[in-house]
Amino acid sequence: MSEGFETLAIxxxxxPDPVTGAVVPPIYAVxxxxxxxxxxxxxxxxxxxxxxxxxAALEEAVAAVEGGxxxxxxxxxxxxxxxxxxxxxxxxxxxxxxxxxxxxxxxxFAKVHEPWSLxxxxxxxxxxxxxxxxMTPKTKIVWVETPTNPLLSVFDIEALAHLAHENGALxxxxxxxxxxxxxxxxxxxxxxxxxxxxxxxxxHSDVVxxxxxxxxxxxxxxxxxxxxxxxxVAGPFDAWLTLRGLKTLAVRMERHCDNxxxxxDLLLAHPKVxxxxxxxxxxxxxxxxxxxxxxxxxxxxxxxxxGGEAEAVEICNRTKxxxxxxxxxxxxxxxEHPGRMTHASAVGSPLEVPSDLxxxxxxxxxxxxxxADLTRALG
Numbered sequence: 001m002s003e004g005f006e007t008l009a010i011x012x013x014x015x016p017d018p019v020t021g022a023v024v025p026p027i028y029a030v031x032x033x034x035x036x037x038x039x040x041x042x043x044x045x046x047x048x049x050x051x052x053x054x055x056a057a058l059e060e061a062v063a064a065v066e067g068g069x070x071x072x073x074x075x076x077x078x079x080x081x082x083x084x085x086x087x088x089x090x091x092x093x094x095x096x097x098x099x100x101x102x103x104x105x106x107x108x109f110a111k112v113h114e115p116w117s118l119x120x121x122x123x124x125x126x127x128x129x130x131x132x133x134x135m136t137p138k139t140k141i142v143w144v145e146t147p148t149n150p151l152l153s154v155f156d157i158e159a160l161a162h163l164a165h166e167n168g169a170l171x172x173x174x175x176x177x178x179x180x181x182x183x184x185x186x187x188x189x190x191x192x193x194x195x196x197x198x199x200x201x202x203x204h205s206d207v208v209x210x211x212x213x214x215x216x217x218x219x220x221x222x223x224x225x226x227x228x229x230x231x232x233v234a235g236p237f238d239a240w241l242t243l244r245g246l247k248t249l250a251v252r253m254e255r256h257c258d259n260x261x262x263x264x265d266l267l268l269a270h271p272k273v274x275x276x277x278x279x280x281x282x283x284x285x286x287x288x289x290x291x292x293x294x295x296x297x298x299x300x301x302x303x304x305x306x307g308g309e310a311e312a313v314e315i316c317n318r319t320k321x322x323x324x325x326x327x328x329x330x331x332x333x334x335x336e337h338p339g340r341m342t343h344a345s346a347v348g349s350p351l352e353v354p355s356d357l358x359x360x361x362x363x364x365x366x367x368x369x370x371x372a373d374l375t376r377a378l379g
Contacts, residue, residue, distance in 0.1 A: 005065060005181060006250045013060030014243070025057040027240045050228050054236040058243045059211075062201070065180040065246070066193050068213035070220025072227050073239055077176065077196025078104055079232035080210030082112070084141070084172055084192060087226040091117035094138040096131060099124050099351060102149040102174070103343035106351050122350050125155040126286065128163060135167045144190075145174040146183075147290070150302050150338040150359040152277045154286025157293055161189025170219070176200070176329075181253045182295045186215040192223070199329030200299075203245040203252055207238050252331065255364040256299025262367050263360065263374065267303050272311070272378050274356070277302040300328060301360045302338075309355035313337050316358060318377040321369055328361035333370055335360055335377075 003011075016023050030052070033045040045051050055073050063071030074080040085108075089095065097109060099122040109120045123134045125144060142164040146155040157173060164171040172192045173185035179200035185193050195201055197209040212227075214220035227233060234242070260278070267276045279290035280297030290297060305311045315335075316324050322335040326342050336342060339355045346352050362370065 008064040009061065009181075009249055010247045012064035013057040025054055025240065025243065027236050028053045029236055048236070049231050049233055052233075052236050052239070054243075055234050055239040058234065058239040058246075061243060061246055062180070062195070062197075062211045063213050065249075066175075066213040067184055067186050068193065068215050068220070069217040070214045070224065072212045072214075072220070072223055073197070073234035073242070074210035074212070074227070075232045075234055075238070076208050077194065077198060077210035078108060080194055080196075080212050081105060081108055081174075083223060083226050083230060083232065084194065084212060085113055085118065086230065087222050088170060089113075089118050089140050092138060093118055093140045094136050095120045095141045095143055096123050096125075096134050096139060096169075097143045098122065098145050098148055098153070098155070100148045100151045100153055100353070101143070101145055101351060103338075103345045103351070105143075105145075105174070106349065107345040110349070111345075125160060126153065128156075128159060131160065131163055132167075135163075135169070139167060139169045141170050141172050143172050143174070144185075145177070146293075147177045147279055147286075147298060147300065149177060149300075150343065150353060150357060152177075152279055152284075152300060152302055154279050154284070154290045156289045157185050157188040157190055161191075165189070177300055178294060178298060179249060179253055179329075181250050182257075182298060183293060186213065188293060191215050191219060197242045197245075198327060200253065200256075201246050201249060201329075202242045203249065203330060204241075205327065205330035205332065207241040207245075209234050209238050209242050252364060253296070253299070256362060257296040259364065259367050259370060260297070260299045260301050260360075260362040262371060263301055263362050266371050266374060267301070270378055272305055272307060273303050274306045275304045277304075299362045301362055303358055303360075304354060304356045305358065307356070309339070312356045312358050313340070315377050318379070319373055320376075321365060321373040322360065322377070328359075330361070331364050333361060333363035333365060 059071040170191040195211040
């Protein structure tokens with residue numbers, strides 16, 4: 001019988017230490033390992049860029065909760081993204097990305113990889129005909145975020161996987177906003193899942209990291225080769241912190257979702273809010289797809305204000321419990337102005353976000369306190 005999500009998150013890759021019986025994997029703060037004769041490696045360990053037992057525990061756990069064949073842990077989410085592109089693509093190839101992708105992802109494509117002749121098109125992924133029209137014989141990846149950052153668009157993973165595979169491309173899904181608890185892209189047909197584990201997987205705003213999970217062992221081996229060759233790996237302490245966060249992901253996500261739904265109700269009723277972006281709303285364009293492929297609708301909420309950019313900025317400045325800061329997915333609530341903060345790199349591009357947009361990462365504090373804080377900030 002397959003084990004449940006919570007069981008896998010706590011136990012996969014985390015057997016008690018055979019020497020001491022410690023129930024938590026040790027932090028192996030080590031760079032190299034004694035070999036039993038030339039080429040005689042103990043359990044495959046030779047150098048911690050190539051493999052480290054703490055990182056290996058995290059990689060096994062992440063693969064288990066995503067239902068994949070191979071998991072890999074990186075120094076950041078963008079390091080994981082870069083590894084996918086270098087492993088799968090070559091100069092002259094083409095990638096389709098969402099037309100509201102995360103600003104850091106857009107910067108990676110536009111400023112780092114395009115100068116090396118990896119071409120991309122930003123496409124509304126909810127329009128399957130538009131995706132099909134954008135495909136070329138050189139298209140190697142259809143890159144999906146769902147929900148997207150920060151507009152919370154939702155895309156049909158199963159349909160996009162079918163379309164990508166029909167055209168000989170891989171489907172890569174950035175699952176950061178949903179987390180493995182709320183959404184599992186690999187069983188829906190995705191080939192590779194990307195995470196910024198800094199966010200919900202880590203969950204405590206105390207570590208930066210990234211992860212890849214491959215559905216197919218052969219693809220996983222190719223990614224692992226590039227992980228070692230490029231070297232942007234998670235350190236043992238970072239891996240340990242992320243593994244600790246993963247253990248409580250399920251219970252945290254339930255509270256994030258509970259609180260977000262209450263925040264949405266408040267925003268919908270407030271006269272200064274012109275629109276609320278949340279996949280849990282029946283009027284959200286992606287609601288039916290989200291209900292089909294997600295367990296719940298997440299802890300991220302974005303909204304637009306009637307007073308324009310100046311008012312959006314002031315709301316961000318007036319909150320107290322909602323800390324003004326970049327990132328998301330921690331136990332504490334955060335607020336930000338995407339146009340001036342996380343998505344400043346997309347200003348002036350087709351991916352520029354509305355200037356009157358405010359993004360909330362709803363934490364797990366007492367909901368009455370969060371609602372009171374937002375009420376004061378909205379004025």
